[in-house]
Amino acid sequence: MxxxxxxxxxxxxxxxxxxxxxxxxxxxxxxxxxVFPEPKWAVPGMICEGLSxxxxxxxxxxxxxxxxxxxxxxxxxxxxxxxDVDQGEVLYLALEDTARRLQARMRTVLAGASAPDxxxxxxxxxxxxxxxxEAIDGWLTDHPRARLVxxxxxxxxxxxxxxxxxxxxxxxxxxxAIKRLADKHAVAVLVVHHVRKAGxxxxxxxxxxTNGIAGAADATLVLxxxxxxxxxxxxxxxxxxxxxxxxxxxxxxxxxxxxxxxxPRQLTATDNQSTVVAWLxxxxxxxxxxxxxxxxxxxNSVKTVLKRSSLDGWITQTRRGQWEVAExxxxxxxxx
Numbered sequence: 642m643x644x645x646x647x648x649x650x651x652x653x654x655x656x657x658x659x660x661x662x663x664x665x666x667x668x669x670x671x672x673x674x675x676v677f678p679e680p681k682w683a684v685p686g687m688i689c690e691g692l693s694x695x696x697x698x699x700x701x702x703x704x705x706x707x708x709x710x711x712x713x714x715x716x717x718x719x720x721x722x723x724x725d726v727d728q729g730e731v732l733y734l735a736l737e738d739t740a741r742r743l744q745a746r747m748r749t750v751l752a753g754a755s756a757p758d759x760x761x762x763x764x765x766x767x768x769x770x771x772x773x774x775e776a777i778d779g780w781l782t783d784h785p786r787a788r789l790v791x792x793x794x795x796x797x798x799x800x801x802x803x804x805x806x807x808x809x810x811x812x813x814x815x816x817x818a819i820k821r822l823a824d825k826h827a828v829a830v831l832v833v834h835h836v837r838k839a840g841x842x843x844x845x846x847x848x849x850x851t852n853g854i855a856g857a858a859d860a861t862l863v864l865x866x867x868x869x870x871x872x873x874x875x876x877x878x879x880x881x882x883x884x885x886x887x888x889x890x891x892x893x894x895x896x897x898x899x900x901x902x903x904x905p906r907q908l909t910a911t912d913n914q915s916t917v918v919a920w921l922x923x924x925x926x927x928x929x930x931x932x933x934x935x936x937x938x939x940x941n942s943v944k945t946v947l948k949r950s951s952l953d954g955w956i957t958q959t960r961r962g963q964w965e966v967a968e969x970x971x972x973x974x975x976x977x
Contacts, residue, residue: 685725729789733760
């Protein structure tokens with residue numbers, strides 16, 4: 642059990658909470674007749690009850706994002722500066738930070754506001770197979786109004802793999818150890834994790850480890866931001882969330898990520914891509930030769946941009962050799 646006792650007055654006594662036993666088998670007719678409660682969201686449309694991964698490269702701003710989310714949920718404020726969240730208690734396992742650093746970050750994010758009472762911050766936790774799971778389970782049992790648990794980072798609590806099992810099975814079992822807690826208490830658990838150095842067209846393939854990591858999670862969020870830039874993209878996919886991308890901007894003055902309006906792909910467009918798309922907006926139906934002559938780009942470069950932009954959903958080929966901007970953002974049909 643996590644202990645943060647001090648000289649503050651004792652909290653109101655809460656009767657021990659025992660989660661209801663989950664039913665695991667039905668007839669088809671019984672299942673169709675069952676009425677299930679709506680899932681609880683920590684952040685509507687983004688982080689639902691269950692296990693979600695928040696992945697990104699080192700120093701991209703994952704810890705700032707997860708701390709701000711914890712503060713928003715604990716106070717019933719706004720996530721990413723725009724999304725109203727229901728208030729609930731939060732357990733934040735900041736396992737790579739010192740108390741001094743956390744205090745400084747909280748001062749930055751709170752910007753003079755009072756710290757919410759509903760946020761419990763822990764800087765040390767055993768690995769899940771050495772008492773960590775029991776500690777988290779005990780905290781959730783004592784805090785039935787909990788809405789979010791943040792684990793920053795996964796590597797600090799990851800259980801040791803069982804002897805003789807493969808890498809995929811080990812990864813799946815490690816994530817499953819946290820997921821069982823989320824499912825037992827019907828709470829959102831956000832686990833911070835890294836991505837591999839090599840990029841990929843599929844953001845799920847960038848999650849560090851085998852496919853067992855993302856496969857065991859209910860949702861995966863991948864935060865990307867070019868080094869030295871303030872803007873980034875949050876890619877989201879999962880079992881209970883819509884696959885979507887959100888454009889975000891990082892504000893170092895208050896340590897928060899802000900949700901932006903507009904097409905998130907604009908944040909990662911290359912100069913050539915932006916040039917070709919701008920040309921097609923005013924000259925729809927142009928082919929590679931006309932685009933090259935109009936923009937001054939080499940025709941081979943234009944063809945490469947058209948190919949990549951069609952796969953990204955920027956543009957569509959209306960007929961062979963004629964292109965236009967895909968205003969609805971749908972993926973273009975590949976007619977090459």
